[in-house]
Amino acid sequence: MKLSTKYEINCIKTILIDRYKDAKTELQYKNAYELLVAVILSAQCTDKRVNIITPVLFEAYPDTASLAKANLESLKMLIQSCSFFNNKATNLIKMAKSVESDFSGNIPLDEEKLITLSGVGQKTAHVVMIEYKGANLMAVDTHVFRTSHRLGLSSSKTVQKTELDLIKAFKDNLDILHQGMVLFGRYICTAKNPKCQECFLSEFCKSKKGFKPV
Numbered sequence: 001m002k003l004s005t006k007y008e009i010n011c012i013k014t015i016l017i018d019r020y021k022d023a024k025t026e027l028q029y030k031n032a033y034e035l036l037v038a039v040i041l042s043a044q045c046t047d048k049r050v051n052i053i054t055p056v057l058f059e060a061y062p063d064t065a066s067l068a069k070a071n072l073e074s075l076k077m078l079i080q081s082c083s084f085f086n087n088k089a090t091n092l093i094k095m096a097k098s099v100e101s102d103f104s105g106n107i108p109l110d111e112e113k114l115i116t117l118s119g120v121g122q123k124t125a126h127v128v129m130i131e132y133k134g135a136n137l138m139a140v141d142t143h144v145f146r147t148s149h150r151l152g153l154s155s156s157k158t159v160q161k162t163e164l165d166l167i168k169a170f171k172d173n174l175d176i177l178h179q180g181m182v183l184f185g186r187y188i189c190t191a192k193n194p195k196c197q198e199c200f201l202s203e204f205c206k207s208k209k210g211f212k213p214v
């Protein structure tokens with residue numbers, strides 16, 4: 001796979017920032033607690049599905065204090081349409097207990113502290129901090145991985161290495177670029193049948209000829 005030149009990377013960066021400067025996550029939330037729960041639920045699950053689940057969930061458990069005392073089976077019932085709901089329910093209760101006992105009921109907006117919580121890996125922590133604080137961090141989900149490879153921004157085989165490639169290539173405005181690449185991959189550079197005819201980055205694409213989804 002041919003990689004983009006510095007000039008091409010700068011063009012891609014400028015266009016993505018211009019296009020997506022006001023982009024936000026499509027997950028619906030009102031505070032850091034709701035954002036963290038929604039991001040945990042969104043692993044291997046669509047934002048659309050999570051947004052169907054969370055209104056009832058947040059009515060039943062409006063904060064970590066109530067979630068920490070939740071009955072596991074009742075919580076499973078509320079999130080059962082989400083993938084891996086058994087594990088997610090267990091993790092959500094453990095997460096809420098830790099936030100209550102270790103952080104006085106406040107979601108810690110710090111990577112080192114966030115990743116101590118159950119169900120929160122580095123990617124989840126980054127997504128929360130990008131969205132809530134506009135942190136200069138990258139998080140590589142399936143959309144970011146695919147689009148970064150199609151655009152020649154990375155040829156790395158792992159999510160971790162791809163993240164490092166994107167940080168090195170873009171350096172700043174990573175929060176906007178992350179949101180932009182997620183939306184670009186979700187609606188234009190889709191996994192199957194990407195909308196290449198309407199793609200505003202097509203001149204930089206490394207996958208058009210003999211296109212094969214990666």
Ligand code: SF4
Pocket residue numbers: 150151188189190194195196197199200201202205206207208211
């Ligand atoms: S031209 Fe098609 S495959 Fe290439 S980046 Fe655009 S949408 Fe994706």
